[in-house]
Amino acid sequence: MTANLDAFKTAFSNTYQEIFQKVPVGMKIANTRLLSDLYYGKAIERVYVDISAANVEDITAYTDMTGQAVSDTSETLTVDQNKGIMFQLSERELVQAGPLNPGEFIGAELAKKVALYFDADVLYQTTQALYAFDTGDLTTTSSTGTPFALNSTTVPQMVMRMPAKLRNKNNQIINAGANLAFVVDSYGIADMFQYLLGKNADFVNALFQNGYVNEQVAGAKVYVSENLTGEATLGLATQVTANDTVTIGGVVFTFVASPTNPGDIDIGANVDGTRANLAAAINAGAGAGTTYIEVSAANRIILSKTLRLTATNNDTTNVLTIVGKGSGRLTVSETLTDATDAWTTNFIHCYFGKEGAIDAVMQKDVKADMRPEPKQPTTNIISRILYGVKTFNDGTKKFLDVKITA
Numbered sequence: 118m119t120a121n122l123d124a125f126k127t128a129f130s131n132t133y134q135e136i137f138q139k140v141p142v143g144m145k146i147a148n149t150r151l152l153s154d155l156y157y158g159k160a161i162e163r164v165y166v167d168i169s170a171a172n173v174e175d176i177t178a179y180t181d182m183t184g185q186a187v188s189d190t191s192e193t194l195t196v197d198q199n200k201g202i203m204f205q206l207s208e209r210e211l212v213q214a215g216p217l218n219p220g221e222f223i224g225a226e227l228a229k230k231v232a233l234y235f236d237a238d239v240l241y242q243t244t245q246a247l248y249a250f251d252t253g254d255l256t257t258t259s260s261t262g263t264p265f266a267l268n269s270t271t272v273p274q275m276v277m278r279m280p281a282k283l284r285n286k287n288n289q290i291i292n293a294g295a296n297l298a299f300v301v302d303s304y305g306i307a308d309m310f311q312y313l314l315g316k317n318a319d320f321v322n323a324l325f326q327n328g329y330v331n332e333q334v335a336g337a338k339v340y341v342s343e344n345l346t347g348e349a350t351l352g353l354a355t356q357v358t359a360n361d362t363v364t365i366g367g368v369v370f371t372f373v374a375s376p377t378n379p380g381d382i383d384i385g386a387n388v389d390g391t392r393a394n395l396a397a398a399i400n401a402g403a404g405a406g407t408t409y410i411e412v413s414a415a416n417r418i419i420l421s422k423t424l425r426l427t428a429t430n431n432d433t434t435n436v437l438t439i440v441g442k443g444s445g446r447l448t449v450s451e452t453l454t455d456a457t458d459a460w461t462t463n464f465i466h467c468y469f470g471k472e473g474a475i476d477a478v479m480q481k482d483v484k485a486d487m488r489p490e491p492k493q494p495t496t497n498i499i500s501r502i503l504y505g506v507k508t509f510n511d512g513t514k515k516f517l518d519v520k521i522t523a
Contacts, residue, residue, distance in 0.1 A: 470516020
């Protein structure tokens with residue numbers, strides 16, 4: 118990417134305006150224990166043993182015991198995520214910037230952005246939890262798959278029953294004095310403290326200290342992140358009408374008989390085909406130019422880079438599901454003719470459980486450096502990272518995927 122710093126004219130203050138970015142918290146809950154095992158190479162293998170089929174039996178004198186079934190399985194964490202950003206500054210721009218030192222400032226901000234990409238991948242692992250916590254868990258012992266809204270009734274239930282479920286599923290986690298963490302977004306933490314503690318000036322001051330809240334909920338440290346995974350489902354069982362729309366993050370998709378404009382979706386032979394065309398358009402998949410028209414470059418950045426969306430079509434349930442890594446709460450709407458077709462769920466995946474249940478290996482830490490371009494009076498500012506993230510089998514049992522309505 119080439120710089121566009123033509124704002125340099127005559128004089129500047131000694132500082133840039135502040136750039137507001139999200140605060141990464143993933144490394145506060147991830148486990149980096151495997152880093153020392155992978156100084157070289159690209160993968161770490163761990164083995165887990167399944168003894169669930171082994172049963173205690175009576176022992177009878179002079180009688181052979183029965184061999185029990187015990188199996189082992191190997192799992193691999195692969196360091197295969199090599200991400201980065203490059204920005205260029207000309208010699209003129211560096212000289213005329215004077216005291217602003219754009220290389221150092223921009224490099225630091227680019228490094229933050231790369232770190233947030235990694236952070237979103239860590240927090241996405243919340244979806245790999247063996248156990249969810251949703252509406253069903255508030256009053257029963259079974260999950261229903263339906264997210265819940267935070268209010269005066271559900272917040273006290275959640276606070277009491279999250280550790281109860283974790284203890285029920287794995288008693289060792291709670292009783293071993295393990296550090297627990299609860300990761301939720303700003304709106305979620307505001308709702309919780311509204312219903313639990315009322316207004317608290319000290320809490321407000323503590324809220325933005327590197328994503329950590331100096332309060333505990335359900336015996337867990339509370340971290341605030343806007344980088345959580347968002348998920349929404351669109352029920353679409355009836356064939357659409359021409360000019361019906363679906364909007365995601367401000368990007369509008371319009372259903373038409375003959376796609377011609379960016380964001381147009383072909384109305385398929387049946388509703389399953391139409392839904393599949395919409396999924397392909399969101400994912401920038403096959404069919405561009407025929408079953409859909411690719412959105413503008415700016416809107417593609419929103420869908421694929423900012424929200425990091427993946428759409429999945431299910432013909433059996435007549436549902437299209439979108440998941441955004443690091444998107445936080447998704448903003449969605451529709452103007453579908455059939456009133457029974459609508460966005461049915463919209464929620465964020467919040468982490469509650471043991472710190473260190475997710476494994477992260479960062480072979481090359483986030484850094485930014487300046488490199489001169491060999492044949493040009495230009496300096497390249499590059500921020501990069503090399504990492505891998507995985508939740509191993511034992512880790513999936515140590516936290517809950519708490520589904521809170523957006």
